[in-house]
Amino acid sequence: MAHEPVLLRAVLDGLAPAPDHLCMDCTYGRGGHSRALLAALGPAGRLVAMDRDPEAVAAGRGLMAEDDRFTLVRAPFSALGRVAQEFGMTGRVNSMLFDLGVSSPQLDRAERGFSFLRDGPLDMRMDPDHGESAAAYLARVEVPELAHVLRRYGEERFAGPVARAIVAARAEAPITTTGRLAAVVAGAVARREPGRHPATRTFQALRIVVNRELEELEAALAAVVPILAPRGRLAVISFHSLEDRLVKRFMRDESRGVEHPRGVPMTGYLHPPRLRLMGKQRRADGHEVAANPRARSAILRVAEKLP
Numbered sequence: 001m002a003h004e005p006v007l008l009r010a011v012l013d014g015l016a017p018a019p020d021h022l023c024m025d026c027t028y029g030r031g032g033h034s035r036a037l038l039a040a041l042g043p044a045g046r047l048v049a050m051d052r053d054p055e056a057v058a059a060g061r062g063l064m065a066e067d068d069r070f071t072l073v074r075a076p077f078s079a080l081g082r083v084a085q086e087f088g089m090t091g092r093v094n095s096m097l098f099d100l101g102v103s104s105p106q107l108d109r110a111e112r113g114f115s116f117l118r119d120g121p122l123d124m125r126m127d128p129d130h131g132e133s134a135a136a137y138l139a140r141v142e143v144p145e146l147a148h149v150l151r152r153y154g155e156e157r158f159a160g161p162v163a164r165a166i167v168a169a170r171a172e173a174p175i176t177t178t179g180r181l182a183a184v185v186a187g188a189v190a191r192r193e194p195g196r197h198p199a200t201r202t203f204q205a206l207r208i209v210v211n212r213e214l215e216e217l218e219a220a221l222a223a224v225v226p227i228l229a230p231r232g233r234l235a236v237i238s239f240h241s242l243e244d245r246l247v248k249r250f251m252r253d254e255s256r257g258v259e260h261p262r263g264v265p266m267t268g269y270l271h272p273p274r275l276r277l278m279g280k281q282r283r284a285d286g287h288e289v290a291a292n293p294r295a296r297s298a299i300l301r302v303a304e305k306l307p
Contacts, residue, residue: 004292005032006237007300010282011097012036014235014302017045021094022229025049026080026220028056028072031063033097038063038070045069048087052076052127076127077220084227094232096224100217101239102126102207116199119179124203124210134206135176143167153214153242154205162188162202178203204240217243221250225274228305233278235302244299251277251303278302 005011011033017023019042025034028051037047049072051057060072075083077098084090112123124134141149143163150159165188166175175181182199189198208214224234234251238244254275279302284295 004294005029005036006099006292006295006298007282007284007288008033008036010300011235011237012040014278014282014300015095015097015233017041017095020044022089022092023047023095023097024080024084024089024093024227025097025099026077027051027097027099028060029099030056030059033099034060034063034070037095037097038067041069043069047071048073048083048089050075050077050080050083054127054129077216080220081223081227084223090227092229093227094229096228096232096234098217098220098234098236100213100237100243116178116182116197116203119177122176122178122181124207126211131212132210134181134210135174137206137210138166138170138175138181141167149209150202150205152205153208154201154203155241156201156205158189158191161190164188208242214242214246217246221246225254225305230305230307232305233302234275234305235300237298237300239294239297239299244301247301251275251301255303274306275303276306278304 015023015037017037017040019040021041023037023041023046025037025047026049028034028049031049034047034049038045041047047070049060049070051060051072052075054074057072057074063070064072071087073083081090084093112120112128122133122135122138125131138146146166147159147163150156150162156162162185165184166181169175169180169184175184181202182197185199185202186197192198228234236247238247255273255277257271257273282300282302284292284298289296
């Protein structure tokens with residue numbers, strides 16, 4: 001299945017790229033958003049993209065070969081500040097995009113281990129060359145920590161029973177495939193949510209913890225404002241409440257500024273507002289959801305750096 005860029009029209013409307021803009025696409029994926037941004041740029045424009053998935057970087061080599069305005073770097077979110085500095089883009093980026101979550105190609109390849117719909121090795125790493133796989137994590141984690149992870153990152157109501165079932169099952173044999181994990185979870189979830197596989201929340205929680213997704217996002221957001229040019233715009237697409245909550249809070253706080261605490265004999269701001277919110281959140285309409293079901297849960301937020 002080809003990767004369909006989510007909320008593409010809304011992203012372009014929000015970022016409003018001009019021919020001479022410098023842009024960053026922090027989640028290249030399969031290049032749908034990057035290609036659209038390049039189409040809006042002129043000869044003086046430039047786009048630097050990032051992705052930590054080696055398959056995404058390999059897929060982008062052709063675009064690098066055909067368009068000298070485009071560069072793709074293999075790097076996680078937490079390297080955003082370093083990448084911007086290396087390319088001389090600090091304080092100069094006019095448009096920056098994050099398309100969070102897992103991409104369609106990652107879900108569709110059983111050997112990546114992201115989906116319970118396709119039996120394969122239980123990996124879930126966005127960068128398979130670094131970090132601990134989901135199978136390795138489940139082989140060592142104990143019930144209290146696992147229950148906490150499922151509750152916090154998956155918002156799983158049956159976190160305790162699921163954690164106990166996983167630890168009991170691994171005592172019989174290691175849990176190394178997506179199919180076995182899905183079956184263990186399904187047996188532990190007492191009440192099914194209509195239209196949702198019982199393993200959905202567990203898989204989300206494990207993917208987030210294995211890839212340190214929220215920590216990576218927090219590190220990237222902390223680097224954003226100094227990288228943006230005056231009136232530069234940031235667009236973030238999120239797919240679940242945990243990451244959207246981080247993005248919403250970041251944009252809200254940066255649009256309000258940070259005042260001195262009460263009781264301190266000083267007035268004014270520790271730092272003044274640095275961003276301006278660009279309208280309300282955007283969601284896909286019925287036509288886009290019908291064409292691309294992944295867009296159903298997508299939320300787009302846009303902010304602009306104050307001059």
